[in-house]
Amino acid sequence: MASRMRSPAIASIHQVKMNSQPEEILREIFKKCLDTHYPHLQPFLPTEAPMLLCRVCVLWRTIAVTTSELWSRLSVSIGREASEKLQPSPELITTWIARSGCQPLTLVLKDWGLRSSGADTVSHVLQLFVPHIHRWRSITLVLPNHAFPTVLMGLDSGPSQLQVANFEFCSDPGLLVPGTPQIAGLAQLLTSSERLHTLYWRNDPRALHLVNFPWEHLTVVDLVPVWSPMSQILHLIEKAPKLRSLAAWITGPFSPVLRPLLLPDLVILWIGSEVDIGPLFKRLTVPSLLNINVFCTKTMPPIPQRDVINCITRSGSRLHCAVFVSLHISISDVVEFLRRSPSLLLFEISDADEAVITDEILGLLMASDTACLCPNLRIIRFLGSSLSSTDGLLADMVASRRTRRSIPAPVALLSRLVVHLSEADTLNHAEDIRRLKILAEAPDFRTWINEPEAA
Template sequence: MTGNRTSVDPVLTLPVEITSEFFYQCLPTSCSDREWNTPDPREAPMLLLHVCKAWREIAISTSVLWSKMEFSMHNNHGADLWRTWLTRAEGRVLFIKLHRWIPEEDEDEDSESEQEMTGTPLSTFLMLVHCAERIQSLELSTITINTLEKLAQASRGTCNFLSLEKLTVGLSPEDPSYDQWPMPGESTTDPVIALTNSPLLHEVSLVKTPPSVLSLPWHQITTFTGTRLLCGDCLEVLQLSSNLTECAVATGRIRADDVVKLTHSHLTSLTLFTEDGYGSADLLESLTLPALQTLHILDADDFDENELNIFLSRSSPPLRKFVLRENTLTSLASETFQLMPSLTELEVWNPQYSVIPEFFRNLGGDPKFLPRLQHLAFVNSVYFSGILGDTQRGLKSRWDMRHDPMPVAQLQSFRLTWKKVVVLEADALLPFRALIAEGLDISIESTNGD
């Protein structure tokens, strides 16, 4: 066909609002490999700038595309890009993640003009302070204490982070000043106070960062995550955060001078996990948590069942969910479960040979044993002759107790997985199928899904 008419891509005939929504749906989410927008030209939003002129104009004018940003600050190029994104985000609420900072020795202390300072931590923080009231989430990672102190210099004291709800600060593993920082309870240098005026802040994460580095409104924090912290640092956070309800920490072993015995009346969820060699359950020795409802102990090499029992006896918490995952075989006696009368959900990893038979004898024979249990899982169990019989008899007896004059809670789900592939007789699972037919959700499999 010939003629003077110019073909127009049908996409370009759409209203700008619809095209902008399409662009927004191209952004990464928490379900994708990464959650933050980066300046990678192969991914949205930067990719949208290189399709055609029309798309570029729409993308630049769609402020929501530029409001959630992750930048490396190790050179001037990253700082320049960040400045551009802030301009494009206009009046949007901001989600900012900045990492890999320029080493202090690369800064020119005599530089005074804004152009000369571009890319330095001070110039970056000056931009941060300028948009502080719009920041809802802020992450400063792989940063040194000296660099972080530039924030105080940029803000000239406190600053109004009126929209800030979530804060993450992670010191660089190479920062030598961390090891020189005063231990918990000792006198310290002045903390960075720039973030003190954050009336909506309720979630804080610290990575290898003592809480004394920052002056925060700790009394309003409800969720805390601490990674690679000293045990004393975690205790300090719990002391400062009287309204904390959720806490997840990877800490070192307790030290002789961590003598604090702390009762926290509001904490309902505690997770002890492991990362980079930090992963101790010693924190339980110092705590009394009368409101605790959820407890996860994950891969703690020093887990001690006796210390757990002492903690449970001391706290008498209304514990509803307990997850225990050890790298080695897990041994739990019935005495431990007797201290959890309110438990509704139990998950035990790598149980020792003796754990399952004893557990199901108690479950099926004693209505006072975990009377509210509804969800039960044994993960990575060792297969042994008789395990299915012990399990089925215990489940069946507990299942039938729901009709007793003083009924226990009705089981809703049961999961059992083995470490290795197990070949079963054709009729080995028939008794479980009968329970499934009556309404119990049962999953029995090897760890490879067979």
């Protein structure tokens, strides 16, 4: 109790010490008070920075109000989220943006309401954002119940600072017809954004190809979770040769790939598909690829996807992460892939049409007196009954990689193992499971068997 009684006095002493610092130091300290985990969101809560900083004393308020970086991010939610969070008044939004001075702005506007709910509020908030469109550095518009804001039409914003755009709104026929107000508003924003490098598009991808904007500057494109025709993905790859990250769901109709496709800077590739993606990977070359995630919906009969493996081999990619979900490949394909991926740090294979992780593969991954495959491998996930092995070999493989040995190729310590076994395999691998649980007692190793992987 005594310590609680002294706390106000201690706080006063700390404040006096803080106030004795030069103003420049206080400004830097105030900037550190912002949420670094979600920098694109800035709360309006009076108990959080920067609002809290304005309530401590006159000096702090003066410094906070005149530190424009504190006010360069703001997020407004309407609808369901609005009932759970304190939302700003139009006057506060106006004041907030004014305090940001000439700083580039990160703005978020989300409407989670019903189709007719909040339309006037959304329009009003956008009207407050639009006069500062020339300062938009990052804009997020999640408007699932409203067409694209035509309020952007006819604006002369001058040189655009926009670098990141995140758009999600309802399916609107006006976005698929050239010359409509929706397309005009979209074009008005994007065509002048020569600094735009990141695009998150949660809508029909066909709308993007009605807007002539600088695709060649894009380095990140994320089209998930909307399905995109393969023709649109091919068009995107040809238009944006500087891509470093691409995520897309691919659907039909099937499009033949006649020309070679080169993405020399691509580092991350996430592809989900319900069609044969072999023609795409057969023509694609990605020499800088580090992370690949391929998810195929199950088809009958299964579509072989060996061209995915061939693409990686042909490109000479030094992969760090490979995730294959429902990818129809053979055991020999897996062996070839692992042989060509010595730099692999994470390997996941799941929901295969048949078990492809066999004793042969586990033996090749085992550390011994000779070099093993993927000596840097630290995380393994064999999920969805992809494992077919005799009892004991899985634990032997793990144990061998948990022991440092003097071998030609150094072996990185395995740090995570996640395995899903069928009910029958669980009984057959009783010895494996017992030994793996013992190995999991090591402080730098964790294993999950038939259970969700924890963070």
